[in-house]
Amino acid sequence: MINKGIVSSVCLLVLSFWNFCVAQEKTYAFEELGQPIRVPLNIEFVTRNEVTGPIAWGAFTDAESNALVGVHMEDGRLIEVDLSEYGKANALLLFKGSDEYIYLYSGKPGRFFKYDIRLNKLETVGETSQAKYWMKSSHTVSPEGLIYVGTYPRAAVSVLNPVKEEVTVIDRVSSSKGSEYVINLEADTEGIVYFATGMQHGELWSYNPKTGQKKQILPENLMTYGAPQIWKATDGRVYGKRGRTTFLCTEEAIILNKTQKAAVITPDNLYHDTRALYLNRSGNLVLENEKSKMRSILESAFKPAAREVFAIGDIYNGKLYGSGMKPGNIFTYDLHTGNIEDLGILTRGRIQTYDILAHKNQLFMASYSGGFVDAFTVNEDGKPSNRKFVANLHSLAKQERLHQLITGPDGYIYSPTMPIKGYLGGTLVRVNPESLEVKVFRDILPNQSLLSVTAVKETGELFLTSSIKGGSSAKPTEKEAYIVLWDPSSEKVTYKGKPLTGVGSYEKTVQAKNGLIYGTARDTVFVFDPINRKIVKKIAVKHPDGNIVRIKLSETLGQDGLVYGVDTRNGRLLCIDPSINEVTVLDQHPSLVGVRFAEVKEDGYLYYAVHSKLFRVGVIN
Numbered sequence: 001m002i003n004k005g006i007v008s009s010v011c012l013l014v015l016s017f018w019n020f021c022v023a024q025e026k027t028y029a030f031e032e033l034g035q036p037i038r039v040p041l042n043i044e045f046v047t048r049n050e051v052t053g054p055i056a057w058g059a060f061t062d063a064e065s066n067a068l069v070g071v072h073m074e075d076g077r078l079i080e081v082d083l084s085e086y087g088k089a090n091a092l093l094l095f096k097g098s099d100e101y102i103y104l105y106s107g108k109p110g111r112f113f114k115y116d117i118r119l120n121k122l123e124t125v126g127e128t129s130q131a132k133y134w135m136k137s138s139h140t141v142s143p144e145g146l147i148y149v150g151t152y153p154r155a156a157v158s159v160l161n162p163v164k165e166e167v168t169v170i171d172r173v174s175s176s177k178g179s180e181y182v183i184n185l186e187a188d189t190e191g192i193v194y195f196a197t198g199m200q201h202g203e204l205w206s207y208n209p210k211t212g213q214k215k216q217i218l219p220e221n222l223m224t225y226g227a228p229q230i231w232k233a234t235d236g237r238v239y240g241k242r243g244r245t246t247f248l249c250t251e252e253a254i255i256l257n258k259t260q261k262a263a264v265i266t267p268d269n270l271y272h273d274t275r276a277l278y279l280n281r282s283g284n285l286v287l288e289n290e291k292s293k294m295r296s297i298l299e300s301a302f303k304p305a306a307r308e309v310f311a312i313g314d315i316y317n318g319k320l321y322g323s324g325m326k327p328g329n330i331f332t333y334d335l336h337t338g339n340i341e342d343l344g345i346l347t348r349g350r351i352q353t354y355d356i357l358a359h360k361n362q363l364f365m366a367s368y369s370g371g372f373v374d375a376f377t378v379n380e381d382g383k384p385s386n387r388k389f390v391a392n393l394h395s396l397a398k399q400e401r402l403h404q405l406i407t408g409p410d411g412y413i414y415s416p417t418m419p420i421k422g423y424l425g426g427t428l429v430r431v432n433p434e435s436l437e438v439k440v441f442r443d444i445l446p447n448q449s450l451l452s453v454t455a456v457k458e459t460g461e462l463f464l465t466s467s468i469k470g471g472s473s474a475k476p477t478e479k480e481a482y483i484v485l486w487d488p489s490s491e492k493v494t495y496k497g498k499p500l501t502g503v504g505s506y507e508k509t510v511q512a513k514n515g516l517i518y519g520t521a522r523d524t525v526f527v528f529d530p531i532n533r534k535i536v537k538k539i540a541v542k543h544p545d546g547n548i549v550r551i552k553l554s555e556t557l558g559q560d561g562l563v564y565g566v567d568t569r570n571g572r573l574l575c576i577d578p579s580i581n582e583v584t585v586l587d588q589h590p591s592l593v594g595v596r597f598a599e600v601k602e603d604g605y606l607y608y609a610v611h612s613k614l615f616r617v618g619v620i621n
Helices: 004-025 393-397
Strands: 030-034 045-049 053-061 066-072 078-082 093-096 101-106 111-116 121-125 139-141 147-150 157-161 166-170 181-187 193-198 203-208 213-216 229-232 238-242 245-249 254-256 274-279 285-289 295-298 308-316 319-325 330-334 340-344 352-359 362-368 372-378 384-392 399-402 413-419 427-431 438-442 449-456 461-467 483-487 492-497 517-521 524-529 534-540 551-553 563-567 572-577 582-588 598-600 605-610 613-618
Touching: 045 093, 053 093, 053 274, 066 101, 066 274, 093 139, 101 147, 101 157, 111 157, 147 181, 181 229, 193 229, 193 238, 308 362, 308 605, 308 613, 352 399, 352 413, 362 384, 362 399, 384 393, 384 427, 393 399, 393 427, 393 438, 399 427, 413 461, 427 449, 449 517, 517 551, 524 551, 563 598, 563 605
Parallel strands: 139 181, 308 352
Antiparallel strands: 030 613, 045 053, 053 066, 066 078, 093 101, 101 111, 111 121, 139 147, 147 157, 157 166, 181 193, 193 203, 203 213, 229 238, 238 245, 245 254, 274 285, 285 295, 308 319, 319 330, 319 352, 330 340, 352 362, 362 372, 372 384, 399 413, 413 427, 413 449, 427 438, 449 461, 461 483, 483 492, 517 524, 524 534, 551 563, 563 572, 572 582, 598 605, 605 613
16 A cells, blocks of 8 residues: 555655756846836035036935036036945035035045035045944034034044134044934034934033033933934024923023024025926926926936835735835836836835735835834725824834734734844734734843744744844844744743854744745754754855855745745855755856845745845746
């Protein structure tokens, strides 16, 4: 008598081997699908010089570069000054020195530059700082004309004296733990400059440039999370707000319950009777008549900024959903027509959306910053609408990055999280997709962030991976990351282990049809059996030239039953056959180097992004 179980196993093995052989013989076509997110460029000011004529200027930042952009307001002639050789900055700051000179702050690390408009010449001013990050609004100009830029880390301020062309750095405005960002800066008419710092707690410093003295003036009871808000009013003084408390800023202290509205700043973008507003998505300059408010278009050769593709989510109604970064516009890619549509900002978090989950007739989106979860229905035009507020994890649990959204074995939606800046300890968030009720589970792994979650149908549990890292600038206290099984019924950890020694973070995981779970850390794939609660194999993936290897797996399984992934350091397309637990290199392509994600979808393609461009490669016939 023939054992049917043996026959089934043999058939599965033969089928898997056949898939494996076909995969090796296949030719892979890598397709660039387009740049989903392009944004207009605001005009910051106009220079009016007899030699050069009127030029409208803007600060260009895209996924790969920074550039000073100018468009002549009479003939549309384009000027582009590339700053790439100084490093890609998160923001380019412009300051109009005169109608002949423009000062800039950019680079990585940050530094000042001077641009001579007539000579079309860029030169550095002063030395580089240690700044790695600053916000677009983190600057001010004092009555004396000094330019102040607030930066991170070290709560430092870079200062440029344009007259002397000297640069100084006010290092460690605050030396207290948990206050490393100088976020808001303002100068009053008396020349006192105010620095609002923040992270774990906010502080407010007054700085006297004549004496070099600085003083912390915010009372302790107002030193809550984040930086206080400050602004300059029409009377020339600086006012602030913390929660519901308003105040006037002075060099020695704040005066409570004093406030004035912020001064309205008229843009310096007028030439004769015409204002230069912005460069539109077609790269043309939009002009507006000062009196009639009628708008006109001046053609230019400018190519609008393409922003980074941050993530992709589910396919819904034949469209793949994804998100850009800075801004976090939502886009769709139509699988049938190949059309890409930018839907703009849909979520409450405006910087980026981590995941988009299709659940029945709704789309759930997890966005940053703020740790928001929003739910949408799709209208007759096929676009998400009727946004419902589901959660604000920033205020609810001091969390702001929800890395993933999945449907659990119990029908609830789950998301692993990372805390706000300066904090340690992630959570697991549960959402009832019907009532939208939210519950947060803390301390599943104390002082560790949760990076991924996979539903284990066989046991009804959730498989979680962690990282010792916390929010930005938080100092880890744990030495190693873990994997855990968590039971939604008992709300308890049922297994905790370390697949590898000395690992600080584990990437996203995927479950194969045989029930085994596949995950990665650095150059190693681990295979975990959730039934028997043990690691069954570790696969070290090497490169023939000895190069460093970093592996990312698709969190969804291929419909052929294979696990797909990418070696992001060397641009190699990989697959794992769960029947034999071996990694195969399918192909190599330069577009796979440095990818943020690689996800195989039900249409048989593996989708990924390189900076601003969306790609795909067919992996399943």
